[in-house]
Amino acid sequence: xxxxxxxxxxxxxxxxxxxxxxxxxxxxxxxxxxxxxxxxxxxxxxxxxxxxxxxxxxxxxxxxxxxxxxxxxxxxxxxxxxxxxxxxxxxxxxxxxxxxxxxxxxxxxxxxxxxxxxxxxxxxxxxxxxxxxxxxxxxxxxxxxxxxxxxxxxxxxxxxxxxxxxxxxxxxxxxxxxxxxxxxxxxxxxxxxxxxxxxxxxxxxxxxxxxxxxxxxxxxxxxxxxxxxxxxxxxxxxxxxxxxxx
Amino acid sequence: xxxxxxxxxxxxxxxxxxxxxxxxxxxxxxxxxxxxxxxxxxxxxxxxxxxxxxxxxxxxxxxxxxxxxxxxxxxxxxxxxxxxxxxxxxxxxxxxxxxxxxxxxxxxxxxxxxxxxxxxxxxxxxxxxxxxxxxxxxxxxxxxxxxxxxxxxxxxxxxxxxxxxxxxxxxxxxxxxxxxxxxxxxxxxxxxxxxxxxxxxxxxxxxxxxxxxxxxxxxxxxxxxxxxxxxxxxxxxxxxxxxxxx
Numbered sequence: 077x078x079x080x081x082x083x084x085x086x087x088x089x090x091x092x093x094x095x096x097x098x099x100x101x102x103x104x105x106x107x108x109x110x111x112x113x114x115x116x117x118x119x120x121x122x123x124x125x126x127x128x129x130x131x132x133x134x135x136x137x138x139x140x141x142x143x144x145x146x147x148x149x150x151x152x153x154x155x156x157x158x159x160x161x162x163x164x165x166x167x168x169x170x171x172x173x174x175x176x177x178x179x180x181x182x183x184x185x186x187x188x189x190x191x192x193x194x195x196x197x198x199x200x201x202x203x204x205x206x207x208x209x210x211x212x213x214x215x216x217x218x219x220x221x222x223x224x225x226x227x228x229x230x231x232x233x234x235x236x237x238x239x240x241x242x243x244x245x246x247x248x249x250x251x252x253x254x255x256x257x258x259x260x261x262x263x264x265x266x267x268x269x270x271x272x273x274x275x276x277x278x279x280x281x282x283x284x285x286x287x288x289x290x291x292x293x294x295x296x297x298x299x300x301x302x303x304x305x306x307x308x309x310x311x312x313x314x315x316x317x318x319x320x321x322x
Numbered sequence: 323x324x325x326x327x328x329x330x331x332x333x334x335x336x337x338x339x340x341x342x343x344x345x346x347x348x349x350x351x352x353x354x355x356x357x358x359x360x361x362x363x364x365x366x367x368x369x370x371x372x373x374x375x376x377x378x379x380x381x382x383x384x385x386x387x388x389x390x391x392x393x394x395x396x397x398x399x400x401x402x403x404x405x406x407x408x409x410x411x412x413x414x415x416x417x418x419x420x421x422x423x424x425x426x427x428x429x430x431x432x433x434x435x436x437x438x439x440x441x442x443x444x445x446x447x448x449x450x451x452x453x454x455x456x457x458x459x460x461x462x463x464x465x466x467x468x469x470x471x472x473x474x475x476x477x478x479x480x481x482x483x484x485x486x487x488x489x490x491x492x493x494x495x496x497x498x499x500x501x502x503x504x505x506x507x508x509x510x511x512x513x514x515x516x517x518x519x520x521x522x523x524x525x526x527x528x529x530x531x532x533x534x535x536x537x538x539x540x541x542x543x544x545x546x547x548x549x550x551x552x553x554x555x556x557x558x559x560x561x562x563x564x565x566x567x568x
Binding site: 147148150172175176177214215216217250251252253254255256257294295296297298299300301303304307308311312314315316318319320321322 | 396460462463496497498499500501502503540541543544545546549550554561566567568
C-alpha cells in the first residue's frame with residue numbers, strides 16, 4: 077500500500093486534502109483511482125487509513141477510515157554527522173540510513189570533504205529532504221528524519237557536545253575500543269555518530285573530536301569505505317540496542 | 323600503501339613478478355616508481371612487503387622484504403546467496419559485502435529476479451570477480467571471496483542444505499524470530515544467508531526455503547531495500563559474533 081507523509085495542514089477531522097505535488101504524483105505517476113486505499117502519515121507518529129474519494133492532478137481528497145499509532149520508530153535516537161562527499165554517495169547514505177532508522181542528519185564540512193558550493197545548499201537541502209522523505213515512506217517509518225544545513229567541522233563538534241549525547245567516531249586507526257564496548261560503557265537513548273569523508277579525517281580532526289568528547293571506536297580490522305561505515309555504524313548501534321528485533 | 327592479490331605463479335622465494343594486467347595498472351594508472359613499497363597477498367592468508375625493483379608496463383618485478391600473516395579475515399564464514407537484480411545494485415552489494423567480510427557469493431535466480439541473459443554469465447562472472455578482488459584489496463582482506471555462476475532458486479536451496487550451514491532468510495513478513503535469537507540458537511562458524519530481490523520473495527519461495535531448513539528472521543520493523551538488507555544482515559551477523567571488534 078502506498079504511503080505518504082503529509083503536512084498537518086492537509087488533515088481535517090474526517091478528510092485529507094493532498095498537496096498539489098502529491099496529487100500530481102498520485103494521478104500522473106502512480107495512476108491511483110478513486111476508492112484506492114492508501115496510508116497517510118502526519119509525521120507525529122500516527123498513521124491513517126485513507127480511501128481516495130476524489131482524484132485530480134491539482135487536488136486529491138480522501139476520507140479517513142481509521143487511525144492508529146505507527147510503531148516502527150526506534151527508541152534509540154541517532155544523529156548522523158556525515159561529512160560531505162561526492163553527491164551520489166552522500167545521497168545514497170541519506171537514503172539507506174533513513175531506512176535503517178537514523179533520527180537526524182547533520183552534513184559536515186571537513187578538511188577532506190568534497191564541498192559543493194555553499195550557495196547551493198538551499199537547493200541541496202530541498203533535494204536531500206525529498207530523498208529522506210521518500211526513503212521514510214518506503215521503509216514504513218512513522219517520522220521523517222530531519223536534516224539541517226551543513227556545519228563546518230568545529231561547529232558540528234560544538235553542537236554535538238552542547239547536546240550532550242554519547243558521541244562516537246568510527247576511526248580506522250582505533251584498535252582497542254570496540255563499538256560494543258563503547259555502547260556498554262555509555263548506555264543511552266541518544267547517540268551522535270560522526271562519519272568521515274572518503275580519505276578519512278585528518279589526524280588533527282580526530283584529535284579535535286576526541287577533545288570534544290567523541291569516543292573513537294573500531295568497526296573491526298577490515299577497512300570500510302565511507303558509505304559502508306555509515307550504514308554499518310547505524311545498523312550495529314540499533315542492533316545492539318535491540319531495535320532490529322521484531 | 324597499495325595492495326595487490328597475485329596468483330601463486332607470481333611468487334618465487336625472493337621475488338614477485340607482477341602479471342601483465344597488474345603491471346600495466348602499476349605503471350599507467352598508479353604511476354608507481356622503482357623503490358616504491360607495496361603489499362602483495364597470495365590469497366592464502368599471507369601478506370608480503372615488496373619493494374619494486376623494475377617497473378615496466380609489461381612486467382613489474384619486486385623483491386620480497388618480509389612476510390607475515392594477514393589477520394583481517396573473520397572466523398565466521400558467511401555465504402551470501404544473493405538474488406540477481408539490476409546490475410548496478412548487484413555489483414554494489416558485491417563490493418560492500420566484500421568490505422564487510424562475506425566469504426562467498428552465490429548469485430541466485432528467483433522468480434522476481436531481474437535476470438540478465440544466461441549466456442552473458444561467463445563475462446559477468448569475470449566482471450564480478452574483478453569488483454570483488456578490488457574491494458578485497460581496498461578493505462585489506464587476506465583472501466578474495468569466491469563467487470560462483472548463478473544458480474536457480476531450487477538449486478541454491480539444495481546446495482545450501484547439502485553444505486549443512488545454519489541457513490537464514492531475512493523476510494519482512496517474519497515478525498517473531500529476531501536475527502539475534504536465531505544466532506543464539508544456532509551458534510556456528512558458518513552461515514548461509516539468502517537475500518531476496520527487489521520486490522521480495524514470492525510466498526511460495528519462502529515456503530520452499532523454510533522446507534529446505536532456512537530460518538526466516540526479521541531485521542526489525544522498518545522495511546529495508548534489498549541492498550540495505552544484504553549489508554545489514556552481513557554486518558549484524560559478524561558483529562554478533564564479535565568479528566567487528568578490534
